[in-house]
Amino acid sequence: MQLPDAPWLHDLSLRRVIDALRTDGQSPRIVGGAVRDALLGIEVADVDIATPLVPKEVIRRLEAAHVKAVPTGIDHGTITAVADGHTFEVTTLRRDVSTDGRRAAVEFATDWIEDAARRDFTINALYADPDSREIFDYFDGLTDLKAHHVRFIGNADQRIAEDHLRILRLFRFHARFGQGAIDADAVRAASTHANKLMALSRERIADELRKLLSVANPAPAVQAMIDNGIFATFLPEIISDAGSKLAKLIEREQLSASKASVSRRLSAILPVDAAIVEKVAARLKLSNRLRTDLMHLATNAKSDQSARQLAYAIGPENARDLVLLNSEEQNWREELASLQDWEVPELPVKGGDLIAKGLRAGPVVAKTLQAIERQWVAETFPAEPRVREIADQLVAGALRDDKKA
Incomplete structure (x- = not known):
């Protein structure tokens, strides 16, 4: 050949x-x-x-x-x-x-x-x-x-004894190249020796995990790893139905032509708990960027804000990830579409504008500006005329409070 x-x-x-x-x-x-x-x-x-x-x-x-x-x-x-x-x-x-x-x-x-x-x-x-x-x-x-069969050369136990990272490589290579069930002897050996992953550096394990989550559809392989105790030594926090949750996410990614995201997919298989996410990120020595993204997704997972409001708070990419991860079935497409070609706006009122309206420079300006911003975001970023109305109302209230003081 x-x-x-x-x-x-x-x-x-x-x-x-x-x-x-x-x-x-x-x-x-x-x-x-x-x-x-x-x-x-x-x-x-x-x-x-x-x-x-x-x-x-x-x-x-x-x-x-x-x-x-x-x-x-x-x-x-x-x-x-x-x-x-x-x-x-x-x-x-x-x-x-x-x-x-x-x-x-x-x-x-x-x-x-x-x-x-x-x-x-x-x-x-x-x-x-x-x-x-x-x-x-x-x-x-x-x-x-x-x-499309991923098989160890010779004795599977011996191959794993030579390099414990091959346990994780088995599932990654099957996710990328395999079809059907994973080689039975390979899975048996991987499950038998899973505790040996403890001997590997967290960086090597994290690198393999990132590569696995980057393939087109890692969901079946991830579930097979759960079922065979592979995650127990380095990611015991993984949710029991990670495979099905990941599969649902990947379906949405495909329908929306969204590129695979390690932070989004890792979030899908972890509990919605910022403390747990921080613990996992520290254990696996994840990059600062990945850790920050994971924390954004964990802390805002249960937010009732719109996609655009989330994008203003944590950035468009993280907002997009949250829509794909958590939005209800009937409106996730609409929420995702609302971010298409939308640029995060800038609050059209500055501190100097409030001083010009009569506020004294100092903490009251910052406090009032924050209140204006909160109202502006809550109303989903109305145009400048409405922002001026909000500013006038809140400045008037601040001035009344100042006189009473």
Whole structure:
């Protein structure tokens, strides 16, 4: 079988790297995701290259070809080649010497089958000759790819023992590439070893969770993770019906052509409780931006304000997320439409206007301005003439109160 021809295979920067690594006896091969995605008809984003050359020789050859070589993971055989602004990971064939579930000690090898055997899933252990486009498949990955079946290479327990993160990768890869039920042996092994996720850094777990929630439809995989106790060690707060709630959200996203949002989808599977959300964000060491968005969604989830009022308070994107998450079935489309092409307005009255109306500069101006803003928002942002009426009424009241004082 051959890799389908495509423009990316003829990219001049890729060809520079390939030519630099070519030997008399053997060419480097494209490996992993690029091969898998090309066969599935998915746009190839990143190209990884495997070679029997040891890292020092890889660096020597790249530099001789005027290609920048960055030793990003040289201890594990990985060099990043930078050609014409494009990056390619070049990795020497390897075999595992020892693993502890978090990192592996490796030896460099010359056997392609040994290198393939240490990878996680059969669909990720496909290699292709960059010239002939011939595909090399040592563990029946082509059959699994055709069946949309995500299966560990060899013994599932051993693969997970080598790298505990593969538990989460199983569900993410099934959500993205799989169809039907998840591989039974893989799920059994993942469930059996789920407590080993405690050994991983929170950052690695959070990164996998973000990737899972970013696929087109992670709902069935998320529910399978709940059912098999995968979340217990790092996200015990997840709601029991997260799969169905996420499915409902994704249906609305699709109907409204809304892009996937990690904060929106993560909010869907957590309790509506700001304290819990803050606890989860701290545990997973989420970014400040993601944490802020999650808190906005949690604290305003039960608000009775309109979409536009929410947009004024917490921004249009967060308001849009709340509509998709919480609006009633009969009016969510209308609420979402109200945000389309709507620009958040600015209160047309300033402190100086109130002073000109007779208020003394100081706290009373700020207090009255806040009262005007509250009324303006409550009336859903009426035009300036109405705002002036509101201002006149509240300034008159403030002046009366000032005289009484």
